[in-house]
Amino acid sequence: MSTAPSGDAPNEKAPEGGRYGDAVFRPEQAGEGERIDFGALAYDDTTMARFRALGVGPGWRCLDVGGGTGTVARRLLEEAGVTSVLAVDRDVRFLAQRPVPGLDVLEADITAPGFAPGQFDLVHARFVLMHLPERTRLITTLAELVAEGGMLVLSDAVDLTQAATPETPYNVVMRAMWKGLEASIGTDVSWVPSYPQLLRGAGLLSVAAEVHVPPLLPGSPISRFWADTWKRSRTAMLATGLIDNTTLDTALRYLDSDDCAALSAGMLTAWGRKSGDAGQRDD
Numbered sequence: 001m002s003t004a005p006s007g008d009a010p011n012e013k014a015p016e017g018g019r020y021g022d023a024v025f026r027p028e029q030a031g032e033g034e035r036i037d038f039g040a041l042a043y044d045d046t047t048m049a050r051f052r053a054l055g056v057g058p059g060w061r062c063l064d065v066g067g068g069t070g071t072v073a074r075r076l077l078e079e080a081g082v083t084s085v086l087a088v089d090r091d092v093r094f095l096a097q098r099p100v101p102g103l104d105v106l107e108a109d110i111t112a113p114g115f116a117p118g119q120f121d122l123v124h125a126r127f128v129l130m131h132l133p134e135r136t137r138l139i140t141t142l143a144e145l146v147a148e149g150g151m152l153v154l155s156d157a158v159d160l161t162q163a164a165t166p167e168t169p170y171n172v173v174m175r176a177m178w179k180g181l182e183a184s185i186g187t188d189v190s191w192v193p194s195y196p197q198l199l200r201g202a203g204l205l206s207v208a209a210e211v212h213v214p215p216l217l218p219g220s221p222i223s224r225f226w227a228d229t230w231k232r233s234r235t236a237m238l239a240t241g242l243i244d245n246t247t248l249d250t251a252l253r254y255l256d257s258d259d260c261a262a263l264s265a266g267m268l269t270a271w272g273r274k275s276g277d278a279g280q281r282d283d
């Protein structure tokens with residue numbers, strides 16, 4: 001991964017250990033598609049509700065960045081009735097397994113300087129930029145891909161396990177996870193609350209944001225997502241020195257128990273509109 005260009009924040013640099021999908025969350029690892037789907041089950045309804053509120057529908061041409069297993073792309077086509085979706089990911093094996101009419105798949109790295117697949121009425125990226133160091137430049141790049149009158153919608157995690165929260169097994173392990181992922185693949189959620197300001201700085205209008213926190217219930221999609229994520233990132237978490245194997249195993253049992261009393265990481269969604277007329281749509 002290249003280092004950040006001039007103009008990005010000083011801490012926007014490539015991690016020593018690699019990047020998302022190279023070492024920790026490898027697509028070829030058994031069960032990775034299911035882990036991604038657990039996250040989709042926890043957050044897709046909220047994402048689709050936001051799209052509906054923004055008027056996304058027939059005639060819209062959409063770009064889904066970091067398409068994962070394609071749940072958002074397919075729901076845009078099947079439920080919102082958009083005209084087309086281009087789903088982009090560095091590894092498209094899960095997208096290719098689930099084709100639907102109107103869905104185009106592009107294997108590409110959005111951090112590449114030449115990434116310019118066209119302009120779209122909706123540009124969406126969820127749980128993508130938090131893993132990339134060039135975030136300031138990338139938000140500007142994504143805003144440039146929005147057609148006049150279109151929308152840029154960005155979602156990423158916000159950490160709710162700060163020092164003032166109770167020392168539950170869940171909170172202790174989540175803190176170790178964020179620190180371990182930052183050290184190993186560069187994940188950084190500390191800047192996510194600045195999304196509205198960054199969208200405004202990219203020239204977008206009608207900027208707003210909201211946060212959704214799914215409940216941690218035994219066997220729920222979000223609980224299963226975090227359990228799988230901890231297991232995959234165990235090495236990175238242990239390397240922080242904040243936890244040991246016993247602590248992690250205790251937290252895994254706690255997460256799946258009725259005693260779990262903690263807040264999951266929230267999903268902050270921010271959006272903004274490109275100035276101009278939306279009349280180029282085919283609706």
